[in-house]
Amino acid sequence: MSTDLSVSFDEQYININTKLKKRFMRKPNVSEATNEFIGLAIQCEHSEQPSFAGQTYIGAAKCEALAGNHLGEAEHYLSAARQFFKAEQKLSALKFYSPDRENLEAGIGCFMQALSKYPETSPIRTSIIMELASNLVSLNHKLEAVAYYEQALDTVSEGTMKLMYMRNLLNLLIDCGKFDIALQMGNTIYDSNTNIPEGILTEIQVSRVLLALLVEPDENSKPKSLKLLFTDLMNDTESEAIPFNTDLRLKLQSIVICCTVADLQSLICVAADTKQYLTTQQSELLQALISEQRPENYNH
Missing domain, CATH: 1.20.50 (Pheromone ER-1)
Structure with missing residues (x-):
C-alpha cells in the first residue's frame, strides 16, 4: 500500500x-x-x-466484545x-525478518484471544490450536509449534485423531532434532495404543529403532516394549509388534549391527538401500546415525 x-x-x-x-x-x-x-x-x-x-x-x-457477542468476537x-500470519509469510518469502516479530506475535496473540472465547470442552479449541501450530511449522518455527501440538493433544480424546496428532508430533520432534523426546513419544504411542493400523505401526516401530540407536538410552530406562522390539527384530521372531516385510527387517538388522560394531562404510551402504522404505524423518535419522558414526564423532 x-x-x-x-x-x-x-x-x-x-x-x-x-x-x-x-x-x-x-x-x-x-x-x-x-x-x-x-x-x-x-x-x-x-x-x-x-x-x-x-x-x-x-x-x-x-466491537463484538462490547456487544457481548463472544462468538463473533x-x-x-x-x-x-x-x-497477521499472511503478513509474516509475505515477509518471510522476501527474506525479511523482524527481530521484534510484530506480525508473528500479533497472530499468536489473536489465536489465543479467539481460543479463550470457547468453552474448555469445545472441539473448536483443538482446531484453533492446530491451525496455529501448522502456521508456525509453515514459517519454520517448528520448536514453537511443538508446544501447541502438545496443548492440542490434551484436548483430544477420540482415539484415531489422538493417534494422528501424536504421530505428527513425533515427526515434528524429529525435525527439531529432539531425538530423546521423540523416542519417549514413540514409546508412548506404541504403549498407549492397542489398535494401530499396520502401516502406521510399521512407521512408528522403524522410528523407535532408529531413535533408540541414536539416543542410546540406559538399559534400565528402556520400556519393556522397546527391549522386546529389538529382541524380536534381531532374533527374527514373528510378532504383530513388528509387521516389517522381509527386506525391511534385514535392512534394520544390518543397521543395528553396523551401529553396534561402528562399521561406518557398511552403514553407509545399507542406508543407501534402506531409504526407499523410510519416511523423510526416518531418512534424517539414518543420516544422523551416519554422522554419529564418523571417526570425529565416535568416542568408543
Whole structure:
C-alpha cells in the first residue's frame, strides 16, 4: 500500500473509533462500527495489506466484545490472526525478518484471544490450536509449534485423531532434532495404543529403532516394549509388534549391527538401500546415525 493509502487507512480507522466514542458505545452503534471495521478490513485484504487487515479485524472483535457477542468476537480474532500470519509469510518469502516479530506475535496473540472465547470442552479449541501450530511449522518455527501440538493433544480424546496428532508430533520432534523426546513419544504411542493400523505401526516401530540407536538410552530406562522390539527384530521372531516385510527387517538388522560394531562404510551402504522404505524423518535419522558414526564423532 502506498503512503497515501496508508494515510487513508489510518484516517478511516480513526474515524470509526471517533464515531464510536461520540455515540457513547450504544449497542446499535457498535453494530454499525463492526460492519465498518469489516468493510475496511476487506478493503485492506484486496489491497494486499494483511497487517492493516489484521488490525482492523481486531477493531471488529472489540466491537463484538462490547456487544457481548463472544462468538463473533472469536471469529474476528481468527480473521485477524490469519491476516497477521499472511503478513509474516509475505515477509518471510522476501527474506525479511523482524527481530521484534510484530506480525508473528500479533497472530499468536489473536489465536489465543479467539481460543479463550470457547468453552474448555469445545472441539473448536483443538482446531484453533492446530491451525496455529501448522502456521508456525509453515514459517519454520517448528520448536514453537511443538508446544501447541502438545496443548492440542490434551484436548483430544477420540482415539484415531489422538493417534494422528501424536504421530505428527513425533515427526515434528524429529525435525527439531529432539531425538530423546521423540523416542519417549514413540514409546508412548506404541504403549498407549492397542489398535494401530499396520502401516502406521510399521512407521512408528522403524522410528523407535532408529531413535533408540541414536539416543542410546540406559538399559534400565528402556520400556519393556522397546527391549522386546529389538529382541524380536534381531532374533527374527514373528510378532504383530513388528509387521516389517522381509527386506525391511534385514535392512534394520544390518543397521543395528553396523551401529553396534561402528562399521561406518557398511552403514553407509545399507542406508543407501534402506531409504526407499523410510519416511523423510526416518531418512534424517539414518543420516544422523551416519554422522554419529564418523571417526570425529565416535568416542568408543
